[in-house]
Amino acid sequence: MSEAELPDIDEARETGLDEDDRLKPAFVRAILDAVEAGDNEGANALVEPLHAADIADLIEIAPADMRASLAAAISERIDGDVLAEMNDWVRDALVDALNPRQLADIAGELDTDDAVAIIEDLDEEDQRAVLRALDPDDRAAIEEALSYPEESAGRLMQRELIAVPEHWTVGDVLDYLRADDQLTTDFWEIFVVDPAHRPVGTCNLSWVLRTPRVVSMTDVMKREQTLIPVDMDQEEVALRFQKYALISAAVVDPSGRLVGVVTVDDIVHIISQEAGEDALLMSGAGDGDINEPIRDSYQARVRWLIANLFTAMLASGIIAAFGGAIEQMVALAVLMPIVASIGGNAGTQAMAVAVRALATNQLTKSNTLRTVRREILVALMNGLTIAVLLGSGAALLYASPMLGMVIASAILLNILVAGLAGVLVPVVLERLEQDPAVASSVFVTMVTDSMGFLAFLGLAVLSGLVTMG
Template sequence: MTDTDSPVDARPDTNLDEDDRLKPAFVRAVIDAVEREDSEAVRLLVAALHTADIADLIEQVPGEIRHDLAGALGDRLDGDVIAELNDWVRDELMEVLGPVQVADIAGTMDTDDAVAMIEELDDSDQQAVLDALDPDDRAAIETALSYPEESAGRLMQRELIAVPQHWTVGDVIDWLRRDEELTTDFWEIFVVDHRHHPIGTCQLSWILRTPRDIAIEDVMQREQTLIPVDMDQEEVALRFQKYGLISAAVVDSSGRLAGMITVDDVLHIVQEEAGEDALLLSGAGDGDINEPLRESYKARVRWLIANLGTALVASFIISRFEDAIATMATLAVLMPIVASLGGNAGTQTMAVAVRALATNQLTRSNSLRTIRREIALALLNGGTVAVLIGIGTGVVFGNPRLGGVIATAMIVNILIAGLAGVLVPLTLERLDQDPAVASSVFVTMITDSIGFLAFLGLAVASGLV
């Protein structure tokens, strides 16, 4: 291919912008090469790209040419690229690859990445891929698939280094150099007893700086954080964060070393869980731009329907004060202000509570203290906003009593919003439900209903109408 065939250079530094994103011109050049079926040009363009950038490229091209791009990439579409792909895009590509091709890719991946790819396949396709795998790889993946989804057993790698406690440092070094079947990517060695229970860890730097005749158990660090295979991945991430871990041993129900989890896997979990909670709060489902339209529709419409139901509650309350609103139309002008500010206050508190629950900052031991704190904060916020809206309403409409009514209603609604924002997530968590899923629906219903009821009810009770 000549220079005139493509407007971009194959060097990665010229095809990425200042934020390390693929430049539109580069993506367009790849699309053009795919459309004219020039596989050689495609491979030349991506030759110097990092695997993560190749994955980004696959995600950014239109869906109708992804399969052709995958075919043009040839051996550049390897396990490292597949592991970096968005889940929806990866599943889409797996549908057009045969079981043998998927098995070949899985054989080059770490166990955890291979499991993440295979677990999303249909049962029949999954079995076909497993049948095509090497027996050792198949056994490892089948074992991982037997553990619950989003558990440490699904997340862990089997590729690790474990040595018996009676070995010396020299024994370990000789074995590492001699055995060509060992994994090549590791920085920590696990020391096990005769039952294969982990009893300590030893960093490579310690081994390299220790005389050969010293026993490995005299070098190792005995204190370690062990992860049960059935622990939820979110809890795994919290342990890594709390104890500053780089890697951790995973043990089965009998205490035997089953695998390990490394911090790079945990970073993916942290990002995934944080994004998931934010999207659940909004009712947007997975919120993935690569998600099929039908799946996005089903995920979002059910919460919109639920919101419709809760909105009817607020509408019913308003209908009870129809005569009052007809008598004083100003009430209709001011009602949205009370409901809107209450809703915002509730959303603020709810977001803080859901995050605190997710990070184990909000527990049974400090829930009462947290509730008292939110009450105090709601009173401060409510008082500040009430003074502003009360004075403003009294001046604009020339009606101090109306200003007092809306100020009182504002304090009441923001106070209730603060309580709802923390109590709703706490209640859902106590019921073993994800507090991020339905909190927003209930909090919105409460703040809207209480806001309208407080404002209109006080207006009637004070004799304004």
């Protein structure tokens, strides 16, 4: 590319983000063109004003075969904050290209939780190499975090926090914060601990700044606090933050000692991640990440399609059993998909409500029966409405009041069954300690399709509208 063909850096930089703070295609293209032309200085000039999250987006948006060269061209801009914001699949690919010393330097810049997120997915040999290259204090903190289960509070928490003895005054705390330049600089809560390092209270930084120096911390602090067990699942941690409107919370080990803190910025990420995972699991789409390797996406999706194949064969078997009846009246074949489709949609609605309620602890053993009754009532109202509309339409279209009554009865019955299955299938899976988001859709679809065909064709035979022969 000639010098005349290189992008106008000033113009591209000024218009890099659109009104929704997303990178514009022309801006991305300008950076990639500069990289391809070997103009690393121009690429860096474009990237220079971007936030770490935008740089992470830039690398994710770039074609897979250009990410390595792009990262090399703007390597001075890629730090721990950029890697922490990056998509897991893209980050793993870039991390594999870095040597242990580079990774150690990046990890040393980050809070413990972000450093762990980068190191935990490395091969065991690479993990050991990176840990050896870290400073002793950082290595000890990260090794401790890696000893906790994945997706637990121990992996999520930061070790960087402010904890002070309960006998200190506000003045002691202020002097300590000003004198020790090794303390973390990003905090808004101070934890008060007893001699065994167990948290006895918490105090907002603003309270300390507005309180006279002579006042004891025990007189300023709030004794009621939400403590997070170190082995608690991150989804449960997020629910506690949501329920109690927390900004941060102390993490304690089995003996009650303060070992870390979870902050709301981590929880926002977890809530988004868990919500996305549930939606994708319900659809059988695996991780559902556009950066996921094609082979991994195939393996994640095909097993559920195979499961759906076998459940669909059950519905097909029901249709085959009524083959003679269908031959006598073409309208049955025309109307059957409507019964199954509407029942499936009703089941999906109830299932989505139940899975979300289970995920947020709104649906528990104490209110399961009440929830089931509620969904049955909603299904009954929906079923009556659709039954009247569909039954009337079928009776008029085919000049057969009996056909209208049959399909109205079938749709009402199928929607009732769909509402019941939509709640009970996720609840049963949850009671069996299985993720209700994973397999609920397969079972609910099987129930609604099979019941829809069976109810419609069976009622048609029972009513004398058609015969089995």
